[in-house]
Amino acid sequence: MSGTDVKLLLRSTRVVTPGGTRPAAVAVTGGTIDAVLPHDTGTPPGARVEDFGDDVLLPGLVDTHVHVNDPGRTEWEGFHTATRAAAAGGITTLLDMPLNSLPPTTTVEHLRVKQRVAEPKVHVDTGFWGGAIPTNVKDLRPLYEAGVFGFKCFLSPSGVEEFPELDQEQLARSMAEIAGFGGLLIVHAEDPHHLASAPQHGGPAYADFLASRPRDAENTAIEGLIAHAERLNARVHVLHLSSSDALPLIAAARRRGVRLTVETCPHFLTLTAEEVPDGATEFKCCPPIREAANQDALWQGLADGTIDCIVSDHSPCTTDLKTPDFASAWGGISSLQLGLPAIWTEARRRGHTLDDVARWMSAAPAALAGLHHKGAIEAGRDADFAVLAPDATFTVDPAELFHRNQVTAYAGRTLHGVVRSTWLRGVRIAADGVLAGPTGRLRTRDNRA
Numbered sequence: 001m002s003g004t005d006v007k008l009l010l011r012s013t014r015v016v017t018p019g020g021t022r023p024a025a026v027a028v029t030g031g032t033i034d035a036v037l038p039h040d041t042g043t044p045p046g047a048r049v050e051d052f053g054d055d056v057l058l059p060g061l062v063d064t065h066v067h068v069n070d071p072g073r074t075e076w077e078g079f080h081t082a083t084r085a086a087a088a089g090g091i092t093t094l095l096d097m098p099l100n101s102l103p104p105t106t107t108v109e110h111l112r113v114k115q116r117v118a119e120p121k122v123h124v125d126t127g128f129w130g131g132a133i134p135t136n137v138k139d140l141r142p143l144y145e146a147g148v149f150g151f152k153c154f155l156s157p158s159g160v161e162e163f164p165e166l167d168q169e170q171l172a173r174s175m176a177e178i179a180g181f182g183g184l185l186i187v188h189a190e191d192p193h194h195l196a197s198a199p200q201h202g203g204p205a206y207a208d209f210l211a212s213r214p215r216d217a218e219n220t221a222i223e224g225l226i227a228h229a230e231r232l233n234a235r236v237h238v239l240h241l242s243s244s245d246a247l248p249l250i251a252a253a254r255r256r257g258v259r260l261t262v263e264t265c266p267h268f269l270t271l272t273a274e275e276v277p278d279g280a281t282e283f284k285c286c287p288p289i290r291e292a293a294n295q296d297a298l299w300q301g302l303a304d305g306t307i308d309c310i311v312s313d314h315s316p317c318t319t320d321l322k323t324p325d326f327a328s329a330w331g332g333i334s335s336l337q338l339g340l341p342a343i344w345t346e347a348r349r350r351g352h353t354l355d356d357v358a359r360w361m362s363a364a365p366a367a368l369a370g371l372h373h374k375g376a377i378e379a380g381r382d383a384d385f386a387v388l389a390p391d392a393t394f395t396v397d398p399a400e401l402f403h404r405n406q407v408t409a410y411a412g413r414t415l416h417g418v419v420r421s422t423w424l425r426g427v428r429i430a431a432d433g434v435l436a437g438p439t440g441r442l443r444t445r446d447n448r449a
């Protein structure tokens, strides 16, 4: 399809740009934004015009936290299904987590396997995080040179044996190695000792599960990370922050100049512990969904800039692994297609704007990963867009979701914000739930591919 060569003019009365939302016409050539022009700009000769009326033109979302699990656990998810769900949900770039696939992305050879598997299947631009495990310090630099965006590690068991956690000494060694070549370490921050000493009752009661993953486990792990990052002048990112008690620690560290960034997830911002039914393990994730007051504090952390971004942590599994016992059920929430409406529904209720949502879900994750061609509607960036009808509502029907196992914690919820279409480098890849072919590209750090 030669669609990327056609000159396009995209008009909307509400274009979300880094300088605010305004009526505009966005000129696109060859898949790149040429200019953001006045709304009443005349149509250039030969150009195709799309007029979205009052629907909002957002920058395509960038989701830097997705478990695709392909190859190896493709019955859980895969590049075809995950990237279709992403496209339908307004996401134009995703980064795959290094674990749950077989092999995990812990060597260059493993990265090559993943890239070969992914390339023909991706509907959105796709890149890879590497993994830092106890035995692969020597592989980190070659992986970085091969184009991974940074490295993920765990401090407590990951749930799969091929991806072991780092102890404090191993963490320091990996962090020093990564800092030595200017890389980024992203961390699942729960302290194993606090988890081990928490009550482990198991069973279907959500309150018991919540007690088994206490806030202190997160707070302590983050405190330790800050200490290492400060000593090594390393760049560190806290994954899926749930405990709002850690926000003052994080804010203080950032004021001291520690190179620390933080993400949280739609489920922590839109679902609460109080409302999880017993046995409903589609709500299980680690760290866990906490109480309503915790959620209020996380929104405050977003509002004051302590939390940088919102990403899905889409982590599916087959339905049989979601047993009604919170201790043994697989942990992970599937939300790739629903993140934007879930967040928008809650954000608007709390007085936030779509400019805020675009910053948290597009600009900030793009900046985190160094995806400088993504994340904003401005000249020179990729022409990636989500067209959103912000006042339209829909009720989540799992059967309409594109991810492989149609389980989601959002089933039956009525959400605001319908994604009308999604555009990748100037080509419409999804419209009203109908997907075009897989035209995504594999991305590497610095766009070397």
Ligand SMILES: [Zn+2]
Pocket (backbone or CB within 6 Å): 065, 067, 097, 313, 315
């Ligand atoms: Zn995750």
